Amino acid sequence: MTTYDARFRIWRGDADGGDLRDFTVEVHDGEVVLDVVHRLQATQAPDLAVRWNCKAGKCGSCSAEVNGRPRLMCMTRMSVFDRAETVVITPLRAFPVVRDLVTDVSFNYRKALEVPAFVPPQGVGPGEYRMQQVDVDRSQEFRKCIECFLCQDTCHVVRDHEENKEAFAGPRFLMRVAELDMHPLDAAAAAGLDRRRTAQEEHGLGYCNITKCCTEVCPEGIRITDNALIPLKERAADRKYDPLVWLGNRILRRRPDTE
Incomplete structure (x- = not known):
């Protein structure tokens, strides 16, 4: 040797x-x-x-x-x-x-607690969940995360700006929000939880400027930026700025007043 x-x-x-x-x-x-x-x-x-x-x-x-x-x-x-x-x-x-x-990486565990868990669909029992394979594969990529927190460490929003930590969950937990928002069986909306709105308003999605530094250091090869953060940003923007969505929300809010 x-x-x-x-x-x-x-x-x-x-x-x-x-x-x-x-x-x-x-x-x-x-x-x-x-x-x-x-x-x-x-x-x-x-x-x-x-x-x-x-x-x-x-x-x-x-x-x-x-x-x-x-x-x-x-x-x-x-x-x-x-x-x-x-x-x-x-x-x-x-x-x-x-x-x-x-x-001390306890910051990450506090942020994990702020992400609402998967909401099971009503009327579907254990062993009865059915999903398309493409949806399984999508979720499985994100679940390869070993929580080494290298993505959290390299993200300049966390790394260079201590003051951002209160408002920004970081790429690891925004990826978790994205995974749940993509999950076809997650019944968060039926339970009154808007994951796209909370991603923007509570987890600091807008702070991310998609530099892909988190993806570059991931030891599991998860494409955090391309497959989680960018799609989540697109859906959050659609929800917030799409004029048809805005009009629909206005109509739904006014409907009880007209009956």
Whole structure:
């Protein structure tokens, strides 16, 4: 097995501040960044805080920024870096640091709670749901999300503007709204819930300017912008600005007064 010594620069600190520290760590062929971080913990920095779980790219726990790009450390092979370069690992910039590479991502769980759940259709029991395969495939793409929150981290609306967090759910949860709005069995409208209106007025859909940075960092290859955010924007715009929809809403509002 071929080995070599790689230079790493890793952010060490906590909520009160910190800095980048230099390390030289042995690397073996075929290893990923998380392997090297574990070796660093075992040999030089046993107190290095890093979050991880499955080491298979399915739990989303080991999110960090490697050479400035949001990545899963367990899915980033050392072979993508030149052996002479220094690999810089820093915590997710969009979220508060807890310690070292661990950040407080509770913002995302709060936003998840703000998205109303799937509303089952009336009169349809468990096991009786029927959908076209194309609708299943559409929803299945979005459900591949492992909630690594790399899309949330790279979205400049969240990343560069702390003040936006209150009004903006971020691409991961706007994708969830889009999935439910596309679902042919979701009975939200019958329950009085307008998902397109809430996407615009409560989840900050208008803040998204479709730069596709969220799609670029998604480790599951979900086309967040093209298949979720843009279609949701189009439907929300139709609902809000289409003159026929506006006229229909006016007629429906006036009807009780004329009877």
